[in-house]
Amino acid sequence: DGGITQSPKYLFRKEGQNVTLSCEQNLNHDAMYWYRQDPGQGLRLIYYSQIVNDFQKGDIAEGYSVSREKKESFPLTVTSAQKNPTAFYLCATGGGKVEQFFGPGTRLTVL
């Protein structure tokens, strides 16, 4: 069954902690993306990667980091430098076709 999986579905973080959100795809797509979604706003691009071992900052990269060691995986780390991390995080792929395909999302809450 092809698709994009994100885990965990819900994540709670204490102040000062780093947390890592997982995104895995078996669509064989070259490009992968991380977006942040806040209530009443559109999706804002955090990072994207067009190929393995390469990635670019999006519009709101501060306080986040990523890696792309495998084509199938694009984990996002939310660092303690991100002052307001509570949001819904969406991973997407692209490059196979013109449109993007989205995972189910991870909701991160800071306690």
Next chain:
Amino acid sequence: AQSVTQLDSHVSVSEGTPVLLRCNYSSSYSPSLFWYVQHPNKGLQLLLKYTSAATLVKGINGFEAEFKKSETSFHLTKPSAHMSDAAEYFCVVRPSGTYKYIFGTGTRLKVLA
């Protein structure tokens, strides 16, 4: 700079009446245009896409959109709303030759019984 404007943040319609969700874009070259739907706490699902072929695009669940270059618009329509259409809808532009996608701020559709 490329941008997408969804003209209504909220739209309410009665079940069985037409739906119109408006989207205007600006882009330097011939863009690809998309409409996605998002139900609460879910990922985004593609409704339809325009990629420089037919200007009237048919999508899933009875939705369609018309690309009007002269008006730089890509409005989403459906002849008859169903309760299950209640969701948030995003208009998205992908400028030609890029890997980046530009999202509108979304329109929340409410369907009244």
